[in-house]
Amino acid sequence: MRLIRSPAFKILTTLAFFVLISLKVDVAEAGRRLLSLDPFLAIAVTGMSFFALLVQAWKTSLLLREKTVASILRVSIISQIYSVLFLGQFGGDIAKAGYLLRSASELHRIVAAVLFDRITGLIGLLLIGLAGLLVDKQQFDPVIAPTLALAMAALLMALLALFVLTDTSSARLIKWLPNRVGRHLFDIIGAVRVFSSSLPTLLASIAMGVAFQGVVLINCSWLGSGLGINLPLSTWAVVICVMSLVLLLPISIGGIGLRDVTLVGLLGSCGVASDLALALSLALLGLQLVMVAVGGILMLLPQPELPPP
Template structure:
């Protein structure tokens, strides 16, 4: 309870900071002046990005039908808002998928593996954009950011290899670990299977790059509609940093934190605070769209997936 109240307080404080710096009504006017074609294109790209995310997860869980994976991905968007962050959404998505599949331990392992490969894909695109973009970033800044991103990426890659061995001793420190020892061992076994297939990891990372590229495309479309003229490489760096910042569970659904980050970063490229705030509001709108669709799906009984005979994900009731 106290953590939730703290997040709400931090969210309100961050919004106040942005409101004092940006012209709130000017930002709202920019959002309202967006062409319907821009809104439709960004919404379509957003849903396509979530479909890509579902395909990425299906690389690790080929026995699960795409329709089921897309459904739980949308549910994750809803619970990410309700449970105050990406981590809550990931946990909810994993729980929903585990209930629908015969092998919940493999689902948990796949979710962990999927999150790490997604972060690696994000860092790859960010570093490549830093390397290509020479007009908006100084050499010193490019080297510094590339070093930081590369260090994080290498740390994640290094964690990926022994992840199945590190999981058990770490989780053994949690309360009631003895009761869950059998489940932890099955998750570790599933992780061992993923780690033993490097081509699987590379394919998952590649889909992670594609997903992040879709996010960059969304921001480029919305930015152009608002009047922010930046090259795709700059957008890739901005969204890469923003994605890492939003991993911090300090605000409700990233609200406030996203606003402050975008206003601060885009100011370095000559973007006005109200334009950056308008972009943040449109991104929040897309997040609410995904949450609304996920909320509707949460009220509907799951459709029976048309799986192959060998599927490990039978219809849930």
């Protein structure tokens, strides 16, 4: 874990991926493809990306009803900075919890809400990915398709199992951790179980997770079509699902290189030219950097006054 947190490790990993891509793909041509993108489409796709964050903020507000959607959206945008510079998406989640936290007494509840939000979001992602495979499995290699389906189904079952963990099972899972860490994790798991014990809350959060991933899916397919990548939504569902899961690995800066390799490999198996796949990856990186820039501006602005908890 200490190695993964090291900036040097991330820089070296990012450079290694970049060299690999440079050897396999015409980077200059990918750049030209990217520059040919319609500016109005680029603006629209950027706006849709922020709309996706709005949907995500609304989803989080189902769990933290004392927080406004606007305040959660602000925090979600700022957390994009941490997603790029630190431990990937989990780094963003940690920052999100930190910004939402207002007193030590609500620590476990806030962390549990962010964790629950992440889990139901992943469930929504996996449901969309599995649906895409069922509809369009012939688009992928006969070996790759069932392998992906099995992996997605196994991960989905593991995530759902978290909602039915008993105190005894939780204690067994975390007994190897240091007492202080284990005690906090045990309390967080208990708080997550409180959220999941309400079936309407659980189903609503999963439904919003599907909605969020649906917006991301449509946005990516829209961006891809603007670059000349014409694939059915079912294929995009699988591509986005796999790419999003891979990007959970905090081994490069902002997913640079990792996203490129994943998209070039997956889209290549669907007959998409490698330079087009790389152009899409660079466009997605550009969207992320725009969010980081907006997040930086929001950090500099005074935080709106909120009522006491």
